[in-house]
Each structure stands twice: as C-alpha cells, then as structure tokens.
Amino acid sequence: MADFKHIFWSVLFGSAVLGGLHAAPSHAADDEQALMARGAYLATAGDCVACHTRPGGKLFAGGLEIATPKGAVISTNITLDPQNGIGAYTLDDFEKALRRGLRKDGAYLYPVMPYVSYAGLTDQDVKALYTWFMHGVQPVAEKPPETEIGFPGNIRMSMMAWNMLAESEKPETGDSSTYDKLRRGHYLATALEHCGTCHTPRNFMLVEQQDQYLAGSQLNGWFAPNITPSNTGGIGDWSEDDLVTYLKTGHAKGRSQAAGPMGEAVEHSTSHLSDEDLHALAAFIKQVPAHDDEMEHQARDSFGKAMQEPDIRSGIVHRVDDLYEMGGAELYDANCAACHGSSGAGTADQYVPSLYTNSVVGSGRVDNLIMTILEGVNRSTPSGHVSMPSFGSHSDVQRLSDAEIAKLVNYLTIRFGSGDHQVNAEQVGAMRQPHPVPAPVPAAAPQEAPKPTPPDHP
Structure with missing residues (x-):
C-alpha cells in the first residue's frame, strides 16, 4: 500500500x-x-x-x-x-x-x-x-470524491434493506482486555480484525454466509482462502504457532506468504498485535467449524519437491524477442530462478520462499498465483521488509504478456504444485484489469500432480 x-x-x-x-x-x-x-x-x-x-x-x-x-x-x-x-x-x-x-x-x-x-x-x-x-x-482538510455506483446502491436508503438481511455481531460486554483466551480470540476475529469480511463467501446480495464462516471468498482478483481447520481445504495442518508466525511476519516457512490485501493486513494490523492477542486469535481460528473445499483435495502446502533433474540445456543462447517464443521452463529461468533457485527451493533462510510446499502454488485455485506474479509483493513488518517485483508491469511497460504469465503459471503448478490448470492468456488479461470485478478464475480439473515428498530444506 x-x-x-x-x-x-x-x-x-x-x-x-x-x-x-x-x-x-x-x-x-x-x-x-x-x-x-x-x-x-x-x-x-x-x-x-x-x-x-x-x-x-x-x-x-x-x-x-x-x-x-x-x-x-x-x-x-x-x-x-x-x-x-x-x-x-x-x-x-x-x-x-x-x-x-x-x-x-x-x-x-x-x-x-x-x-x-x-x-x-x-x-x-x-x-x-x-x-x-x-x-x-491530525485533521486533514481534504474532501474525497463522492462514491458513484450503480442502481440500487446509488440510493443510500437501499442499505436499510441490506442491513436487515445482514447479520451484525452482537455488542460484547465487560472489559475486553480481561477476556479468556478463546473469548478474546473470538472478539479479535469477529469484531476488530473482521476476518469474515474477506474470508467468508457471500450470497447474491453480498451478505456473508455465516454457515460458511471463513471458508474462502473472491476478493477483487485475489482469493481470500479457506482458513477453517479443514485438513484438505483449509489450514488444518497448521499449528497455532504457525498461524501466529504468519500473522506476525507474513510468512510461515514451508506453508505460505502474505501478499495483496492480506499482506496489507499483516503490515498495518496483525504484525503489531501483542503475542498474547495473536495466540488468542490463532486459537480461535483453529477451533471454528471446518469446511472442506470442492476444489481442494489435499493440503495446499503439501505439494511438490525440489527439482533434482540434471541440467541438460544445450547452452545455446536465444534472442529474447518476437522471433523466439519462450516456454514455461525458459520463462522461469529468465524471471524466477535468480531468486527462487533452479530447484525452486528459494533461499536458505526462506526470505525468498520455496515454490514447493507452498500454499499459493499448491492451491486448487490459481487466482493468487496469477495476482502475485502480476502485482508482486511489498510487505513491511517489524521483522523486516519483503518484496518481489511485479511482472505485470514495469515503469508503465508490460514486463510479461498475458500469454507468458499463463505459461509460467502452468509451469509452476505442474512442476511444484497441484497440476496443470490450463490457464490461458484471456484469464490473465481479465485479472490484469485495475479494478476487476470479483469472479472465480475458471480452470480445468488439474491433472494429477506427483505425490508429495517431505523436502530437505536448505
């Protein structure tokens, strides 16, 4: 931000x-x-x-x-x-x-x-x-532009009907600083951090579906993932400490990294909470009802392993221009390998994360992988600054085309993740728009990926 x-x-x-x-x-x-x-x-x-x-x-x-x-x-x-x-x-x-x-x-x-x-x-x-x-x-004497949206939202009185359909939280009582761990975690998750605003799916009236609390939802191109304790669709294999580390730093080794809206939430909010509050929040999330996901059949962070194949490339240098069209492996070598390594293992300290055992690459949905490549990562917390360049644009010039990003995404998910999602240039182009309307990314049923092997972390 x-x-x-x-x-x-x-x-x-x-x-x-x-x-x-x-x-x-x-x-x-x-x-x-x-x-x-x-x-x-x-x-x-x-x-x-x-x-x-x-x-x-x-x-x-x-x-x-x-x-x-x-x-x-x-x-x-x-x-x-x-x-x-x-x-x-x-x-x-x-x-x-x-x-x-x-x-x-x-x-x-x-x-x-x-x-x-x-x-x-x-x-x-x-x-x-x-x-x-x-x-x-500090007071700021600036008036933002007026919101102009379509009917019936342009009639603010229509929000009265929406409010009648929406289920508001009931005001808590007493001194919130004295709540026990789970009550404090519930208060943080539902009232202050409003986790459900992004992570709970909504119906056609855009009202949160409380029977699917935290089961995942589209979010302006990104997908706020299922964070219920489901072992296949959610974060059932995460420990409380894993969650605390992620909320504090934006990174959980061998699991996931925060980018986009979640990166902002970590940067400006959760990374500044007390350890006691982070543990309360994590403990509450770990015990909400689990919801499986029809597109996730295996824990997102359990796919893939480091590449151990010998380098059999010819050594011939090709011109990277319109006369030569690179495939997914070559796009990876040219744009990703310098940081993530030829094996995909990332750096030894995981400042640059591995691409296997990675929730973004292993997800049954490719939304967040596409958006991360398009927009990059720029997250600062008290533990340090993390960045990845945007490959969607560079100095107002398109760095990778829609077709190239599609090839790269398919290569990454086949090599390190949940299989071939057959992403095409049109899907990437729709997500490249500055204000995309939230909509699922259509994808073919992924082909079977290699069985996960516990990696030897560098």
Missing part, C-alpha cells in the same frame, strides 16, 4: 503506545491517556488505516477506491477536520457510524465499511477509539 507507515507510527506515539491493550490497566479506563493508548491499539487491530488512506495520500484522509461488483466505493475522511472529516462527531455519532453504519447526517454507509463486524465492539472500546480519533489524529 502507500508509503505512509512512518507517519502512522509517529502518530501512534511509537512502540510505547502500541505495547498492548493488556498493558493498560482496566481501572484506568476513564483516564484519557489510558484511553488514548487503548484506542491507538484498537485502531491498529481494526486496521482502519488500510481503507481510509489512499496510496500517496495523507493519513486517514480517505480517497481509496475499493472495488465492488457495483463499482468503486471511495473511502471517507475520518480525520478530525470538522467539514470534511469526523471532527464534529459526538461519541453517539461515532458509535452510530462504527456499529450501525449511519453517518452524522443520517445517511447510510456502504458495507465495505465493516460495521456489521464492528457492531460487536464493547462500549468501552468504542469510547477508547473515539478518544483516540478525536485527539490522536
């Missing part, structure tokens, strides 16, 4: 403020400074910055375009500016917007604002968030 993290953390008073919600004693909840610290942590857990700051824009000033099937919804200014932001909001106004999706003027917010999840926040935490936004966020 935008390079605003340095401003963000200076506003959040540095690491002392983000030391954790549990560090703020409950008996000091009415003290403004304690509320400020608590509110700063809650705003980070709620990932408010991700939607309310556009790339290159000022912190919380809005203007980010969020794609929906009806068109782009533009996020609002939630700084202290009284004309363009929420500076004139009372605590009651703030609560109505946060938990009920109602602006100060009575108009309905669009549900890309996850108020159905934030509805579960305690009164104490709503007050802490309000205190921090009123005193810890």
Whole structure:
C-alpha cells in the first residue's frame, strides 16, 4: 500500500503506545491517556488505516477506491477536520457510524465499511477509539470524491434493506482486555480484525454466509482462502504457532506468504498485535467449524519437491524477442530462478520462499498465483521488509504478456504444485484489469500432480 507507515507510527506515539491493550490497566479506563493508548491499539487491530488512506495520500484522509461488483466505493475522511472529516462527531455519532453504519447526517454507509463486524465492539472500546480519533489524529482538510455506483446502491436508503438481511455481531460486554483466551480470540476475529469480511463467501446480495464462516471468498482478483481447520481445504495442518508466525511476519516457512490485501493486513494490523492477542486469535481460528473445499483435495502446502533433474540445456543462447517464443521452463529461468533457485527451493533462510510446499502454488485455485506474479509483493513488518517485483508491469511497460504469465503459471503448478490448470492468456488479461470485478478464475480439473515428498530444506 502507500508509503505512509512512518507517519502512522509517529502518530501512534511509537512502540510505547502500541505495547498492548493488556498493558493498560482496566481501572484506568476513564483516564484519557489510558484511553488514548487503548484506542491507538484498537485502531491498529481494526486496521482502519488500510481503507481510509489512499496510496500517496495523507493519513486517514480517505480517497481509496475499493472495488465492488457495483463499482468503486471511495473511502471517507475520518480525520478530525470538522467539514470534511469526523471532527464534529459526538461519541453517539461515532458509535452510530462504527456499529450501525449511519453517518452524522443520517445517511447510510456502504458495507465495505465493516460495521456489521464492528457492531460487536464493547462500549468501552468504542469510547477508547473515539478518544483516540478525536485527539490522536491530525485533521486533514481534504474532501474525497463522492462514491458513484450503480442502481440500487446509488440510493443510500437501499442499505436499510441490506442491513436487515445482514447479520451484525452482537455488542460484547465487560472489559475486553480481561477476556479468556478463546473469548478474546473470538472478539479479535469477529469484531476488530473482521476476518469474515474477506474470508467468508457471500450470497447474491453480498451478505456473508455465516454457515460458511471463513471458508474462502473472491476478493477483487485475489482469493481470500479457506482458513477453517479443514485438513484438505483449509489450514488444518497448521499449528497455532504457525498461524501466529504468519500473522506476525507474513510468512510461515514451508506453508505460505502474505501478499495483496492480506499482506496489507499483516503490515498495518496483525504484525503489531501483542503475542498474547495473536495466540488468542490463532486459537480461535483453529477451533471454528471446518469446511472442506470442492476444489481442494489435499493440503495446499503439501505439494511438490525440489527439482533434482540434471541440467541438460544445450547452452545455446536465444534472442529474447518476437522471433523466439519462450516456454514455461525458459520463462522461469529468465524471471524466477535468480531468486527462487533452479530447484525452486528459494533461499536458505526462506526470505525468498520455496515454490514447493507452498500454499499459493499448491492451491486448487490459481487466482493468487496469477495476482502475485502480476502485482508482486511489498510487505513491511517489524521483522523486516519483503518484496518481489511485479511482472505485470514495469515503469508503465508490460514486463510479461498475458500469454507468458499463463505459461509460467502452468509451469509452476505442474512442476511444484497441484497440476496443470490450463490457464490461458484471456484469464490473465481479465485479472490484469485495475479494478476487476470479483469472479472465480475458471480452470480445468488439474491433472494429477506427483505425490508429495517431505523436502530437505536448505
């Protein structure tokens, strides 16, 4: 996302403020400074910055375009500016917007604002968030463009009917910092981190299907995967520690790496949670009802092994231009092998991950593999910065064509993953669009892949 993290953390008073919600004693909840610290942590857990700051824009000033099937919804200014932001909001106004999706003027917010999840926040935490936004966020006198989407969404009153169909979380009670582990994990997952907003499939009315909670959903070109404890479709073979490591760093060795929207969530939210909260969140996710996936018949991170074939290439140098068309193996050598290695094993420390035992390459859906190649990876957490270049474009010039990316994806899934998905250039082209409408990537039934062999990690 935008390079605003340095401003963000200076506003959040540095690491002392983000030391954790549990560090703020409950008996000091009415003290403004304690509320400020608590509110700063809650705003980070709620990932408010991700939607309310556009790339290159000022912190919380809005203007980010969020794609929906009806068109782009533009996020609002939630700084202290009284004309363009929420500076004139009372605590009651703030609560109505946060938990009920109602602006100060009575108009309905669009549900890309996850108020159905934030509805579960305690009164104490709503007050802490309000205190921090009123005193810890700098006003920005900028008015984002108005959202213009298709009928009936352009009539905000239509959101009243949608709200009646959507199932909002029930407000929690008591002091959320004193909850036991599973209750705390439930609170984080359903209210603050709103995991279901991305990972739960939606019906034709775009309402979350609660009977399929966390079973996976399309997300603007990406696929937010099944994160239930299913051993084939989800993350049933992940331990609690695996999940904590992933949420803290964006990387779980031999399992998966965060990119796209999840990379942003790790960068701006989960990587800054306390270890205690991360374990609570992971423990809760590990015990939700498991849902199998008809496109996943084996754990996504269990496919493939390092290539051990001898190099029998001729050594002849071909011109890489329109006179010579490279195949998948040659595209891999030219674009991927320098970092991931000729064997696909990645680097010894797994800064560059292996391509086998890799959830993205082993998935029965190729959406995230295509999107990662198109958009690259750019994720910063307290543990360091991780990047992979975009092969979809380079200095406004197409780096790899749609046909080349299709060949590369098929090569990667055959060699290291779940088989031949017969991806074609048209599928890649549809996903290359700047604001693709969420839609599944059609794929042929994958051919049988080699039986997984536990790799010897370098």
